[in-house]
Amino acid sequence: MKNSLIVALDFANKQEVHQFLEPFGNEQLFVKVGMELFYQEGPSIVYELKEKNHQVFLDLKLHDIPNTVGSAMRGLAKLGVDLVNVHAAGGKDMMMAALEGLEVGTPAGFVRPKCIAVTQLTSTSEEQMNREQLINVSLEQSVLHYASLANSAGLDGVVCSSHEASIIREQVGADFLTVTPGIRLASDEVQDQKRVATPEFARGAGVSAIVVGRSITRAEDSVQSYHQYKQAWEGVLK
Numbered sequence: 001m002k003n004s005l006i007v008a009l010d011f012a013n014k015q016e017v018h019q020f021l022e023p024f025g026n027e028q029l030f031v032k033v034g035m036e037l038f039y040q041e042g043p044s045i046v047y048e049l050k051e052k053n054h055q056v057f058l059d060l061k062l063h064d065i066p067n068t069v070g071s072a073m074r075g076l077a078k079l080g081v082d083l084v085n086v087h088a089a090g091g092k093d094m095m096m097a098a099l100e101g102l103e104v105g106t107p108a109g110f111v112r113p114k115c116i117a118v119t120q121l122t123s124t125s126e127e128q129m130n131r132e133q134l135i136n137v138s139l140e141q142s143v144l145h146y147a148s149l150a151n152s153a154g155l156d157g158v159v160c161s162s163h164e165a166s167i168i169r170e171q172v173g174a175d176f177l178t179v180t181p182g183i184r185l186a187s188d189e190v191q192d193q194k195r196v197a198t199p200e201f202a203r204g205a206g207v208s209a210i211v212v213g214r215s216i217t218r219a220e221d222s223v224q225s226y227h228q229y230k231q232a233w234e235g236v237l238k
């Protein structure tokens, strides 16, 4: 999990996923299945990816009453995914229920999927958070608060931007995972993201894993783009 580059498979269907993965051959990736793909293909896409030995982050961002989230997680634990997430805004009881659901649902002999909480989406700016959510603290304080709440609920870590990762490591703990989307090379389009950072910045901030989507999946040469990101993230000089 630590030091992973997670590729967001934000595709409309399996065929697009196959097309994307084909040029990677037997390379084992850490991939993210989000709402777009899961709502169309369901568990079968997860089984397929796991069969090919890819690690899977099932990013469904659960956010509902504790009972509903707990029951949903009980089912998701049976899919054999490595990582799942919830929205920290759902509250501590909801996060505890999520974790309990995962523990109960994980088949005997299998490892419970890790569970992380989305703090403030990387598409949210401080100004937007203040104005739209009526949260009148700094964005960093809000993210740190959610991270502490997630930690107190027993979760394994959070989704945040790379800009908040080092303070979370300092104040919540170095073992608490920070998974950061909003990753762009300096030459990339920012698109709908607000709190972006380069892979090098993420590495310097001690981020546990970065998530990269369109810059790789929509690149002309996705394999080349993947390796460019990986190299920047791992700090390996050619």
Ligand SMILES: O=C(O)c1cc(=O)[nH]c(=O)n1[C@@H]1O[C@H](COP(=O)(O)O)[C@@H](O)[C@H]1O
Residues within 6 Å of the ligand: 008, 010, 034, 059, 061, 085, 118, 120, 121, 122, 123, 159, 160, 181, 182, 183, 191, 193, 211, 212, 213, 214, 215
């Ligand atoms: O939970 C996530 O994965 C997530 C949280 C967040 O705050 N921001 C965020 O961008 N994501 C996901 O990370 C991916 C980022 O994709 P790109 O912006 O294309 O690199 C998308 O699949 C988002 O759904």
